[in-house]
Amino acid sequence: MPETPPRPAPSASDVDAGARSVGIIGAGQLARMMLGPAIELGLTTPVLATDPAESAADVAARVRPGRHDDEQAVRALAAEVEVITFDHEHVPTAILERLEQEGATAVRPGPAALVHAQDKLVMRERLTALGHPCPRWWRIGTADDVAAALTEAGGRLVIKTPRGGYDAHGVMLIDRAEQAQDWLAQHGELLAEELVPFTRELSAQVARRPGGEAVAYPVVQSVQKDGVCYEVVAPAPGLDSAAQQRIQGLALAIAEDLGVTGMLAVELFETADGEVLVNELAMRPHNTGHWSMDGAVTGQFEQHLRAVADLPLGSTAPLAPVSVMVNLLGGAAEDLAPGARAALAADPALKLHLYGKSVRPGRKIGHVTLLGDDAEELLARAHRAERLLIDGPASPAGP
DSSP, X not given: OOOOOOOOOOOHHXXXXXXXXXXXXXXXXXXXXXXXXXXXXXXXXOEEESSTTSTTTTTOSOEEEOOTTOHHHHHHHHHHOSEEEESSSOSOHHHHHHHHHHOSSEESSOHHHHHHHHOHHHHHHHHHHHTOOXXXXXXXXXXXXXXXXXXXXXXXXXXXXXXXXXXXXXXXXXXXXXXXXXXXXXXSOEEEEOOOOOSEEEEEEEEEOTTSOEEXXXXXXXXXXXXEEEEEEESOTTOOHHHHHHHHHHHHHXXXXXXXXXXXXXXXXXXXXXXXXXXXXXXXXXXXXXXXHHHBSSOXXXXXXXXXTTOOOOOOOBSSSEEEEEEEEOOSOSOOHHHHHHHHHHOTTOEXXXXXXXXXXXXXXXXXXXXXXXXXXXXXXXXXXXXXXXXXXXXXOOO
């Protein structure tokens, strides 16, 4: 593996700058996984939690109760810290704009950038204007708009709610205009996209500091299960170095164009001719980057904190030729401890990350990672561990 080249001696700005406290809005598993790196970096990281039983609230040293859409709760968190950042993108833009205008606490990523991850219509409009590759899309305001888009798209459309969708929520495939009627009445406007005949899904993650320093992780391949990220292979198999660099360059350009601070995940469709189209954006650590916690010199959660605290960014170099991540989606076992012991005993190289969440079918409750040389062999081992964990050690640990 190539070694990371040494940097020049740190500048005065690198020595003197950098926040020491970062408030996290949201207390899900992404916030939880920021806490360990925050401790190592010497950062104070209070979290804003709607429920004391949330994943991060259960283990954080400092928890402030409150909702992300309650301006007073957000302000109370902001008053404690130098920077606020996010576990999710659902904070109302207007609240963040007022905080940013007042200037007492830095908002990273800022609302002008974050809105592109909050509102899919804004994202599509901006990326198209910048010339970044997107699927064909239509702004839908009336039933006639749906009918016209269906005709142009060849009879099938992907319909998305502009705000609030995640993990396949707020997304549906239609072939008749009336199928979008209820959503149109509820939301007023919708995003319609062509159904892309993609060959696989890729994800490109980058991190960017306020001053513009940016780094890129290897482009990865992801597989979805019922609309939820299920497995990731890093780097994406069969993607040559030229394609890796081209796609990393696209993600870095988007981060620069939108003024992102922190982690940015650019989810992509790869087509049969090797071209890519931007599917979604996330301005925070992302499921497709969980492999980096164990598989890269600097994991995405540490990197996000470095970026938003305006600390020098870490190396993204992989620690092995291949890393894989498999999500644990709730199954038959309500108590994960027996399966965890069995999985760890069966494969000492396995890295296990549990989120401290109650189990229900399909819910993200953790993930496993493995590093090595052969993606197929690593995935088979990861899925054996997955079966032990979600079905319990008494069940067959099949592939």
